[in-house]
Amino acid sequence: MESPMAVSAIGLQKSYDLAEGKIEVLRNVNMDVGSGEFICICGASGSGKTTLLNLISGLDKPTNGRIIVLGEDLTGKDENFLSDLRCYRVGFVFQSYNLLSTLTVAENIAFPMEWQRVAPRQIGDRIAQLLESVGMQQRANHFPSQLSGGEQQRVAFARALANDPPLLLADEPTGNLDEKNCERIFDILKMLKAEGKTVITSTHDAQLLELADRIHYLRDGRLTSQNE
């Protein structure tokens, strides 16, 4: 089914069965994100921001409800389909960077392109372009352990954008960074907004909120918008 929206969440519910009882993380979440929109999701720690982003990226499955991402209903889709979706159409930036420690900066960025069988020369050009856009040209051959947190996060953005996905999800991208590095990430997100990418980010960062077309709040598993 085709959807004009980049992301549509319909009656989304996510709960975990623990020994102590059932924990409802998301309750009847409904959300529409238009193509090219910049959305911020705010909420206290444990309010379900990361869970919501995980569900949108297909990393996790809802207990109830449906998610339609870039026109694809993720309900019942198999692991291979979801892998392809994350590889080509949805970029994901983790709060803790999650770079592959065995690969250099350039290789980390090249990794998702490798599976697309892109020609080596094109991969090289794309790496150079992405490194320049995140200001990491001098660090191409360094390993993640040789980078600061802010630098690792910038590489994580470059990797998420490697296959030029129309949708980017960023989970508290400035959560672990100092002010100077936050500004650099802000610049990258600003650039992405200008390019017309759809961005959904969870954040507490006031500066990032300035970029938002809309801000959603998660409280007790329920999503409310800025106006509410």
Added chain:
Amino acid sequence: MSETFFPISDLLRRKRQTTSIILTIAMSVASAVALLLFCEKAGFGFSPRESLLTRGLSAILSQFSIYVGVVVFALGAVVTSFVAFLMMTQRTKDVGLMKAIGCPTGLVGGYLMTELLLTTVIGCAVGTVSGIVVDYAFSFIGGFEVLQRPANYWLCLLVFVVFFALALVFGTKPILSAARLSPIKAISSINYFGTNVPKNVQTLSGRWLTWKVAYRTIVRRQSATLRIVVLLSAVFFLLTLAIAGGTIASGTTVSWVETTIDENIVAVANSKMAEQYTLLMAKFSGVVQEEDFDYLDEKLGVSNATIQQISSVPGVVIVESRLITYEQIRELRNFTIDPETLATVPVGDSRETKSIIIGIDQYAGGAKWSLRGRMLDLNDSSEAIIGDSIAHIMYSPIPAKRIVFSDPLVQGVEIRGKAFQIVGVCVDPVDNGHVVYLPIQKLKEMTNTDRPNIVFVQIDQSADMNSTIELLRGKLNAIDSNLGVVKPADLNGKNAEFLQATWSRVMVLPFFALVGATLCLIGYMTTAIEEQKQEFAVMRAIGGKTKLVTRILAFQSSTVLFSGFGIGISLGTVVTISVLMPNPVVTSGAILEIAAWLLSALVGMFLFTLPPARSIAKSSILRGLV
């Protein structure tokens, strides 16, 4: 919680790892115990018991068992060292946390040492019991009643003590390293114990990032990787030695036994003599002959008339008369010139023993053996061929008794005051190699006997064997109802089967080590997976498919496996060739069999590493990202 109960409860909590470690140690101990008990009962190597098989064959099997035993013990040391290393690797983060909250190094070392001692004691105990069970099974499966002798259980204690000592020696170093590790290093995922930050890592190519991840992870875990490669090399070395050496040696020695008598030969003798001949053949497999037997009893003689009747049976080609007696024999000393001092030195001594003496007709050409030396000269009646057991008993140097040089082929043997020059040493199952062959005419003269007491009848290969034997039986019944027919080839076939079974038992023991090594490899892979769990989850989170993870892990396991295989097989082949007996019988079938076994072991080990890889590839991405 006390210093003792903390490690116990910790071991119980990690049931799977603990069981795997205990089983790994147990496998090494079990193979060592079973090998030693088998050799001791069979009289091989160190055993003071009278050996099964002829002395020559027993010496070859003993040598083989010693090589296998030495490698099994060496492998035990490598396995124990690896297991201790693996235990410490799995506990490194816990060690870091313990030290971070103030636990002193001595106490951490105490916990880890207690864990090592507990797992080793349990592993050695389980292995010892398993080894005894295997030995018991060896005795009762496949007609090895002769091995149902009481075992020398002190050997079990010896193995237990040796492996326990090996565990202490080789396990202490990894424990000390773990206990002394700084908490920050132990907690850090980069400076993980047993892993190293890559230095000057060479990129393989501009692409192939999947392989780069796999390769660099192996390099980063170089300490663990080196250890598992050493362990796998030792296992494949042992397997090559056991399978290649065993298969070739087994094939060769079995062919030696088989060639002593042709399929188309039957023996005719008085039924008592036939029974005695059967007993003489059965002594090869440990059957004990108790009562005295008068070989020269006139009633046992086969008359010329009978021999002529046998010759007239259609299908009979050759009739060869033999005379079997039991005599005291004496070694005849010889002398030689020492090439260095030019002094005259004695060769041999004047040792004596009792032996079966068989007079054979050189002209009939019925006697065929695998021989060191040559056959009896047709024109010389003063030559003898001795069995390999006699050669070992009477013609071996014994420096303690000042018998420095001894070689049967330059010495002689004295029987009933007559001297014979020894021209050959044969492998013969008759009386388990305690046999001397002489020209029959000479033996008849010496014993004042004019009739043979057994006749070997060769039947035409084109004739029907069974109907010819029936004809022969009918004719013999008409002459003398006491005459019986036995098929020496059938008796010899049992001996060959027994020899084959003996080899199989020694050859099967290294497979215990293979199981132990497989457990170690699984342990290595499990640890590697644990360390890479988060990275695999990240790969899948950014779009990598499950087969990518499986491919990386398969590359890692196959790299260590093939490295170990290559090193082990190469070393094993070199050693096997250099220690193998002269003139081995190597058939294309044997080579195929060896290759099939070794490749099966390789493929089997590889397949066992796949389930953990598949399991992590299919596990929840989010669980890995935590």
